[in-house]
Amino acid sequence: MAKPPRKPKLAVWKFASCDGCQLSLLDCEDELLAVAGAVEIAYFPEATRAVLKGPYDISLVEGSVTTQHDAERLLEVRRQSRRLITIGACATAAGIQGLRNFKDVREFTSVVYAHPEFIETLETSTPISTHVEVDYELRGCPIDKHQLLEVLTAFLNGRRPNIPAHSVCVECKARGTVCVLVRGAAACLGPVTHAGCGAICPAYNRGCYGCFGPKETPNAVSLAPRLVDAGMDKTGLGRVYRTFNPVADAFKKESERHGT
């Protein structure tokens, strides 16, 4: 009797992050059994202590690089992975911890920790793609579980993921949400932000926070006066683009244009 084909091995790696994106995989609930059926979960400490040796067919990488130890560990992860997919804003654009890039991290540690001398950390938080070649970057803080399933399915089938790079506005319009910016309810980053969340915040009367990072061909400079009209001041303009994706090129440039 022929042996059944070997299932692809999946590994999930954590770097500097909150674990929320990995949790999205466990959050799949109804689809989790289908995932477990389609792949062999070879390394996923958040879900199981069982560890299978590499190499791995697909590695999902969460988090940014903030220590020398992680920078070295990442090289090994890449060596062991046929396909490497980053999941979430930290892995893709340095995450909230990327705020250190604009300040002196030693000053932070001296204020936060009783014994800062025990903290070994890099000056900057950097995306995975700064260190190794990445096959796909999935956006979001956190990622959307349906998009994660779509990317996994696409890679398992050798096809391109169906993940549009257009604005959040397109998702607002599809669900019938009335534009919060135009009706004066909130300052909103939707017109410059990558879709994928399903436009959750505007549906609850909040402006988009830009969790998914810049959309394709973003024009943050043109949007700025409208954010001011909606009540955002210069400090706010400098900060709003640094919340989740501080080193994403278009967001970084726009935040630096407003100082601080």
Add this chain to the structure above:
Amino acid sequence: MSYHPSMIGLDGLAALIEALSVDGFRVLGPTVRDDAIVYDDIAGVDDLPAGWTDEQDGGRYRLKRRDDSALFGYAVGPHAWKRFLHPPLLRLWRAEPDSAGMKLTAAPEPEERFAFLGVRSCELHAIAIQDKVFLQGPYVDPHYKARREGAFLVAVNCGTAGGTCFCASMNTGPRATAGFDLTLTEFTGEFLVEPGSDAGAALLARLPQRAATEADIERARAVSERTAASMGRHMQADGVHDLLLDNLEHKRWDDVAARCLSCGNCTQVCPTCFCTAVSDVNDLSGATERTRRWDSCFSVDFSYIHGGSVRPSPRSRYRQWMTHKLASWVDQFGTSGCVGCGRCITWCPVGIDITEEVRAIRGG
């Protein structure tokens, strides 16, 4: 054939909504939600935006109180009827593996029939344009057809022009002239009702009413004339086809590209924009689903062909949208693609104004 107009009161309007509902229609109309007048399910007169109006300008919409209790005293809002006739997301079919290979199941079309209450003249023109696109070419779109056929349209002649309205420039309003079953013109607490189809006349016959007088009809005409004279925007539409196509390298395209967010809002709110993306996506169970969703000529992938996008720059995408809307649409479908509703101006987050862009190019 000609029909006789009548006058109805608020009880007649309530009876109209009731009759449509009894006849099995899903009645949709204007209602207040999220600080705006949107189109949604209407159970009765109480759901209509009594005493509300709107202030509209480039990138700006505000709901305001009127000093009367008019039910239709505002211009068009963020929604267009296309979201019901040409939904933003459609599942087309699903294929599942079975013992014989693949089992293909088409998504069922809805059985409900729509009744739209409060369709403005610009919107009737927009529906007529989408009818042409989806129903009158060599390839009929079965999904649009299923939703459009049997729909009952109650138009309203606008008594208020919005700040971004320019239907008078486009010869698409403000008075409804064709494509409706009934048209209402609102006076205080009363409506002149003019049937436009046998179905409309038959429904009108069931409502409490009185015969309209010459004075009533004259009063309704005066409402439309007043509205036509108070348009918030104007577009000089004659010769715009050649004007745009003769100016494809005009410096204004660079100027507008610097402001354009390429967010796609204008295309999503436009009542005539019809473009979609069709995707086949498989899941881990081995099933495949084909879906169709609204797309936009402002997204890079929209013009993706082997090797890359045909229109990678926002400049080329804005130019594509505007020249298609106002010029090549005429070559393609025999009418302009713009009905002057002003939605693209109001709902553009940075207030890019298509009438202003035309004026700038005309200016040399």
